[in-house]
Amino acid sequence: MLSYCCKIEAAKIPISVQQTIIANYEDAAAKAKQQADHYKKEANTYSLLRLGVFALMIFVVYLTVQQDNFVVLGVGVIILLAAFTALVAQQGKYERLRDYYLDLERVNLNELDSINTQGNLYNNGQRYGNEKHFYTSDLDIFGNASLYNLINRTATSAGNDKLAAWLSAPADKSTILQRQDAVKEIAANNDWKVNTQTKLLFAGKEDIDQTKRLFIYLGTPLHLSGEKWLSIYIKIAPFLLLAMVLAGSFLSPVFILVAIAVAIANMLILFSKGSYILKAGAVAGKISDVLASYAVVFEAIESKQWQSKRCTELYEKLKVNQTSKNITELSKLINKLSYSLIMIVGFILNVFFLWALKQIILIENWKRNNHQNFEEAFDVIAEFEALISIAVPAINYPEWVYPTIADTEGYTLTAKNIAHPLIRGKRVDNDYDLQDAFKIDIITGSNMAGKSTFLRTIGINTVLALSGAPVCASAMEVSVITIVSYMRIKDSLNESTSTFKAELDRLQMLLAAVEHEHRVFFLIDEMLRGTNSMDKYLGSKAVIEQLIAKKGVGMVATHDLQIARLEDKYPDYVRNYYFDIQVKEGEMLFDYKLKHGECKTFNASLLLKQIGINVQPE
Known part of the structure; x- marks a missing residue:
């Protein structure tokens, strides 16, 4: 990173x-x-x-x-x-x-x-990293010191997946606006947000496949033989045994023998169904506490009066099925089943009430009546987790703003005081303006002057904007666009790929995306680094001209001043910007501010001089 x-x-x-x-x-x-x-x-x-x-x-x-x-x-x-x-x-x-x-x-x-x-006890999303994705690797979306690490507050596996999906592809305008309204409502209720996070924190400690096993368990019937007559007998068994005990104490000792026979019969029934009891108990015992914990989360969602459209829709999905009530009921049944495992207590409960068998029959009845809608209900939790995550910047960084989602024929990406959200403490901001147009911006500048960071600033804030989150700027307007980046190109020994071959593969992907994907906005940082300077210039020029021919839109950062000359050839399509340095008394001063035009000052010779290498003019 x-x-x-x-x-x-x-x-x-x-x-x-x-x-x-x-x-x-x-x-x-x-x-x-x-x-x-x-x-x-x-x-x-x-x-x-x-x-x-x-x-x-x-x-x-x-x-x-x-x-x-x-x-x-x-x-x-x-x-x-x-x-x-x-x-x-x-x-x-x-x-x-x-x-x-x-x-x-x-x-x-x-x-x-x-x-x-920028520490975080939640997952940093490393497993979602993909160097072949359009932009996630280049823009630090996943992994250490990433955007995902900054905002993620999802504890469930499904919540992690949903947030990762939101950051990996832009939503449509309607969905973005609905998420913005939902985020505003959640951000205005930070106590609810924090309490709900707290109630879900347990899920981060669970096995990643915990909920999958839960869905399988809820959807798999036990097929208990003789269930109908057993249900009837279980209801009368405790009264029968108690009556025999009392009769033996007050009427005749013979009834004590009958009581013992009834107790033995009860235990034989339990032993005959032992495989069912063990099978159900082994699975159910692991999910009782999990169900109880989820029930509390469902209740937290159901008990709130939601105003935003998306939150209300999610709330209705739970309320119509009485999700929290039903899951609480199942959790209690499974918890009661565990009583049969408590030494003497369990023995007495099983002798008098056939306790384990009774709870298993009640659990099976519950599964038959309620399991259908629970996968959808857990998806509601996952979406609330993702909404909570993209609400984090609104709460912790109140100077961030909600972007306007443009609906223009050309590309729109304008921003005031936009800065990189992963820069800690103080950070540089810049303005950028692309209003309903088709343009390619060439950005030149010295080493370390800020070109790459600016491209990533535009890219990562666009990802935030199109997920429904606030952005690190004082104002932003953006079309629904697909970011495609060409930045961190490297070789691969495993795939026998040289740097130049890796660059060609990325270029091929970029050109195909511009032609086939919806409204691509590309971010290119120093094309064709893996070849000689002449081929680099000629190849870069050819690529940009092909992008112009395809009506491609985006930014190209380069050290090659000759590329800036494309503005002369395509004055209506190409714009020049630059980052420069000031050299005072041999010291380089960076302001990291984007300016119109092309860069005239470069610093490679000064940087080499600092490490003891003097560059002589020819």
């Missing part, structure tokens, strides 16, 4: 505004930590109480054996099970609150890291 630290000037955001943003995140992180510590203590207290109830259960079993009185067992177990269940529920509640506030602290600290160092 590029290092941008040298290209700096006055920052535009007021210091007081940035300090307020940072102070808000610091305060939120501190408060979240206090809450996390509080709920950690509460959870520990209920853990000890639960251990005490478990000890009492063992004591009740001991008394039953000692006194040979099953009434003690029946009454004691019912009371203690109720107490144990209540304590488990309360401890779980406090643990969830503890984890929530720990994650809330992480989310707020992450925003501080993002502002101060």
Whole structure:
């Protein structure tokens, strides 16, 4: 990735505004930590109480054996099970609150890291990198120190994919405007944004295929044999067994033998369905907590009154299917299934209630009635994550603006005070104007004067604009265009490709794109570096003339002043711009400002002199 630290000037955001943003995140992180510590203590207290109830259960079993009185067992177990269940529920509640506030602290600290160092706990998108893509490699869209790394706040695999897709291709005008409205609404509700990020943070720790397995599980029936009569028997089994125990205690010991027979029969039924129970339990046990976590996220979306068109459409998809309610129900059923794994508690539940089998039948009934719409529901979460991500600049960098999306016959790309979003701290801004026209701009200039950075500035802000995000400028208007870049050309030993061959391949792709893709805007940085100077000039000139013939539009950065002469030949199509330097007392001074015309001052000799090489004129 590029290092941008040298290209700096006055920052535009007021210091007081940035300090307020940072102070808000610091305060939120501190408060979240206090809450996390509080709920950690509460959870520990209920853990000890639960251990005490478990000890009492063992004591009740001991008394039953000692006194040979099953009434003690029946009454004691019912009371203690109720107490144990209540304590488990309360401890779980406090643990969830503890984890929530720990994650809330992480989310707020992450925003501080993002502002101060461009650090990010979320994925940097490295896996989406593709050197053969039209522009993502050249414009630092994915990977370390990338645009994706700057804005990504997606935790789910689907959310990561959706954001990557948005940054990899322009949307149509209608979609861009809908996203802009959605981003404005989310940015105006930063508390909701941060809380929703917090509730989704767990997904970043999950296996990338977690949701795929979930969809498979929800869509695959268990086909439990004898399910109909088992459902009926499960309802009467606990009353039958309790009646036999009470009858044996008050009427005749014979009924105790019947109770034992019923208990054995219950266990035999469970053993006969053991393979079903193990199969369902192995899968369901892994997704209970995940489902509960997603249910909270769905509820956060459903409980908000949305105003923007796109957010409202996404909300309606969830509300019509009561998504949060249904997923909460499934999560509770799966969680209840796990009770059967708790030693003595599980044994008693299975003997009296055929607990594991009962929960599996209820889960299968749920799957039959509700699984159809859940893949679409999870896509709603992914889109909200992507919207949250492109809202990050609006919240953390309020000086950024929403671009106007032009609808002109020619190409429009105008900007005021546009700067590179990945330059930390102070940065140079420039103006650029291409208004409803077909032009090729030749940009000349010295080494390190700012040509390449300017091309990337235009490119990366256009990518932001056409994804629906704010841009790093005070004003911008842009047509829906397809960026194609020719910048970081390198050889490939694996593909036996020389630098020149790699350049030819990229040129071929560019020319084909100009001819076949929708409204291509190209960014070319120093064509044909892998050949001699004469072929470089003649080849570059030929390529530009072919682009003119195809009505291509874009920018060409070059050191070759002869290329600037194309403006004389095509005055209505070619424009010259340059970046220059000032040399004072042997020192090079860069202002990194774009100017009309062609460059007259070059610095290669000065740079060589600084490393001890004197260039003599011929």
